[in-house]
Amino acid sequence: xxxxxxxxxxxxxxxxxxxxxxxxxxxxxxxxxxxxxxxxxxxxxxxxxxxxxxxxxxxxxxxxxxxxxxxxxxxxxxxxxxxxxxxxxxxxxxxxxxxxxxxxxxxxxxxxxxxxxxxxxxxxxxxxxxx
Amino acid sequence: xxxxxxxxxxxxxxxxxxxxxxxxxxxxxxxxxxxxxxxxxxxxxxxxxxxxxxxxxxxxxxxxxxxxxxxxxxxxxxxxxxxxxxxxxxxxxxxxxxxxxxxxxxxxxxxxxxxxxxxxxxxxxxxxxxxxxxxxxxxxxxxxxxxxxxxxxxxxxxxxxxxxxxxxxxxxxxxxxxxxxxxxxxxxxxxxxxxxxxxxxxxxxxxxxxxxxxxxxxxxxxxxxxxxxxxxxxxxxxxxxxxxxxxxxxxxxxxxxxxxxxxxxxxxxxxxxxxxxxxxxxxxxxxxxxxxxxxxxxxxxxxxxxxxxxxxxxxxxxxxxxxxxxxxxxxxxxxxx
Numbered sequence: 001x002x003x004x005x006x007x008x009x010x011x012x013x014x015x016x017x018x019x020x021x022x023x024x025x026x027x028x029x030x031x032x033x034x035x036x037x038x039x040x041x042x043x044x045x046x047x048x049x050x051x052x053x054x055x056x057x058x059x060x061x062x063x064x065x066x067x068x069x070x071x072x073x074x075x076x077x078x079x080x081x082x083x084x085x086x087x088x089x090x091x092x093x094x095x096x097x098x099x100x101x102x103x104x105x106x107x108x109x110x111x112x113x114x115x116x117x118x119x120x121x122x123x124x125x126x127x128x129x130x131x
Numbered sequence: 132x133x134x135x136x137x138x139x140x141x142x143x144x145x146x147x148x149x150x151x152x153x154x155x156x157x158x159x160x161x162x163x164x165x166x167x168x169x170x171x172x173x174x175x176x177x178x179x180x181x182x183x184x185x186x187x188x189x190x191x192x193x194x195x196x197x198x199x200x201x202x203x204x205x206x207x208x209x210x211x212x213x214x215x216x217x218x219x220x221x222x223x224x225x226x227x228x229x230x231x232x233x234x235x236x237x238x239x240x241x242x243x244x245x246x247x248x249x250x251x252x253x254x255x256x257x258x259x260x261x262x263x264x265x266x267x268x269x270x271x272x273x274x275x276x277x278x279x280x281x282x283x284x285x286x287x288x289x290x291x292x293x294x295x296x297x298x299x300x301x302x303x304x305x306x307x308x309x310x311x312x313x314x315x316x317x318x319x320x321x322x323x324x325x326x327x328x329x330x331x332x333x334x335x336x337x338x339x340x341x342x343x344x345x346x347x348x349x350x351x352x353x354x355x356x357x358x359x360x361x362x363x364x365x366x367x368x369x370x371x372x373x374x375x376x377x378x379x380x381x382x383x384x385x386x387x388x389x390x391x392x393x394x395x396x397x398x399x400x401x402x403x404x405x406x407x408x409x410x411x412x413x414x415x416x417x418x419x420x421x422x423x424x425x426x427x428x429x430x431x432x433x434x435x436x437x438x439x440x441x442x443x444x445x446x447x448x449x450x451x452x453x454x455x456x457x458x459x460x461x462x463x464x465x466x467x468x
Binding site: 013015016019020022023026060089090091092108109110111112113115 | 250251254255256257258259260261262263264265266268269284287291309352
């Protein structure tokens with residue numbers, strides 16, 4: 001990836017958040033992490049004040065189903081354009097993730113290349129930053 | 132002798148009763164009486180005593196056994212309890228044996244839930260491992276370093292495969308193994324699997340495609356799993372050999388994939404057992420082959436769930452040929468790989 005993207009990562013697992021963040025930073029992106037319980041970024045997202053280029057999120061989050069949040073983002077006129085990558089350890093959850101509006105699904109365990117491919121896939125060549 | 136047998140049946144922990152051709156009770160052991168919550172049932176018609184049973188599998192299966200004369204086995208639940216039932220026809224009617232398997236069912240459900248949770252918990256740290264391995268790639272500068280990273284990745288994938296197999300096994304037990312079937316080309320899928328595996332195995336994967344396409348109605352990821360298992364098995368059990376031959380051919384209404392290795396082979400006494408769960412041809416000529424013994428069991432289950440079968444021909448010291456056979460899809464709707 002040549003372009004630098006603002007990427008919001010939502011997960012409750014601090015290790016996964018750290019690993020994805022390091023990898024994306026290494027690739028030149030600007031990742032921001034949040035848990036589902038720390039709602040500051042999610043609130044700003046809902047209001048349309050914070051618009052990342054991509055959202056990467058787990059499906060199983062504490063206190064909230066990631067698919068509901070995904071649906072909400074895709075139904076909000078201010079945020080519906082943001083591509084969403086959802087991931088889960090349950091591969092058979094893919095259909096419901098896509099129904100909720102996820103643009104890409106990653107089954108755990110995924111590696112750096114899988115993540116890279118996912119980002120390339122949802123941002124077609126030539127497309128620049130959206131936010 | 133008959134009295135002795137009745138005494139044994141009266142003291143078993145399983146329920147047992149006999150019905151005549153007019154559906155009247157001939158005999159009940161104490162366990163069967165206890166489960167029926169009734170007394171003095173001998174001579175009474177079962178469907179009059181339990182009219183609600185007419186809507187259950189009991190009614191259907193007892194009739195089936197009575198009419199066909201075949202032994203019928205089934206599981207059914209009633210009054211919040213699960214039973215394993217064997218119906219055995221005889222000249223006067225049917226014998227019915229049944230065992231309360233509620234605890235066993237609950238245990239299996241809990242075990243499945245535990246494995247599901249454990250696999251979820253294990254997949255998260257494997258993801259971290261793989262992501263950090265990727266980060267390391269740009270930090271190392273030596274060939275050795277790249278090799279170590281490759282090994283970390285490979286072992287993480289192996290660990291994931293063990294977890295996935297465990298989960299699949301548990302799902303098979305509960306009849307929950309999921310399949311998302313659609314029309315697909317098995318030959319194209321085989322080419323894809325061979326190309327991917329060739330990068331990771333030492334043997335040359337020699338292909339003979341005697342057909343251009345092989346349309347089947349199947350689950351793409353499950354069929355990849357089956358083909359990968361068979362090829363990896365051939366590789367695993369033929370150490371030091373230079374090739375594995377993979378053939379795709381048509382045989383009447385089926386498409387066949389033959390995977391032939393020139394390795395250790397399988398002892399004739401084990402050739403039927405190798406598809407059993409947890410069976411492991413562990414040691415041949417002192418060489419130990421690691422594994423859980425679930426790959427071929429899963430592969431066989433996948434073949435059966437596609438209306439196909441899997442067979443083996445093998446000779447000790449000469450190698451083995453596994454044949455996966457799947458019915459050709461005659462009326463394809465949409466073809467894809």
